Amino acid sequence: MPVPRQGWSAGDRAPAAGKLMLAWVALLWLLEVVDVATGHALDGFGVTPRDASELADVVPSAFVHFGFAHLLSNTLPLLVLGFLAALSGLRRFLLVCALIVLVDGLGVWLISPAHTNTAGASGLVFGLFGFLLVTGFVERRPWGILAGVLVAAVWGGSILSGLAPTQTGISWQSHLLGLLAGVGAAFALRRRAANRALTREDRP
Numbered sequence: 001m002p003v004p005r006q007g008w009s010a011g012d013r014a015p016a017a018g019k020l021m022l023a024w025v026a027l028l029w030l031l032e033v034v035d036v037a038t039g040h041a042l043d044g045f046g047v048t049p050r051d052a053s054e055l056a057d058v059v060p061s062a063f064v065h066f067g068f069a070h071l072l073s074n075t076l077p078l079l080v081l082g083f084l085a086a087l088s089g090l091r092r093f094l095l096v097c098a099l100i101v102l103v104d105g106l107g108v109w110l111i112s113p114a115h116t117n118t119a120g121a122s123g124l125v126f127g128l129f130g131f132l133l134v135t136g137f138v139e140r141r142p143w144g145i146l147a148g149v150l151v152a153a154v155w156g157g158s159i160l161s162g163l164a165p166t167q168t169g170i171s172w173q174s175h176l177l178g179l180l181a182g183v184g185a186a187f188a189l190r191r192r193a194a195n196r197a198l199t200r201e202d203r204p
Contacts, residue, residue, distance in 0.1 A: 046119030058105030100127030123178035130182030
């Protein structure tokens with residue numbers, strides 16, 4: 001007897017992925033509105049390196065920004081890269097994001113220069129780029145490989161420039177750590193090919 005296929009179709013996943021990313025970005029903009037209205041009170045949720053009390057800000061730091069220009073620079077890539085990554089499944093996508101945010105935040109806490117304050121979704125953006133770049137090759141999925149090539153063509157130059165340590169006011173450490181975390185997530189959370197069900201016919 002044939003085994004029914006499990007999981008959502010691409011038609012089911014796309015609307016869910018789109019709604020999730022729109023809600024995510026809307027939350028970021030709402031938080032920035034609150035930040036401005038409170039005299040930038042949320043900026044304190046950024047990560048200051050090697051201060052034990054700052055470990056509590058590792059996750060919140062990925063959701064606050066230093067002004068609307070900072071947030072605007074992250075909005076489009078987060079929407080697009082997040083949407084593409086979420087097409088592989090929302091549960092998996094959230095695990096990928098959690099891994100990137102934790103590794104990136106802890107790495108920033110550990111290696112960033114003293115007396116700096118790092119926040120923003122750019123570490124996650126770089127992580128999703130790294131995830132999409134390699135996951136198709138890791139899983140040997142043609143559509144995933146195509147997505148990785150397209151992502152590299154569109155955002156590759158921006159990603160490389162964001163890794164340059166010469167730019168002032170930009171945490172290249174967060175960008176690099178996010179990128180490495182995304183690549184690591186592609187390996188750690190790779191999907192194995194589903195076993196195909198075979199049908200047998202009874203013979204006399």
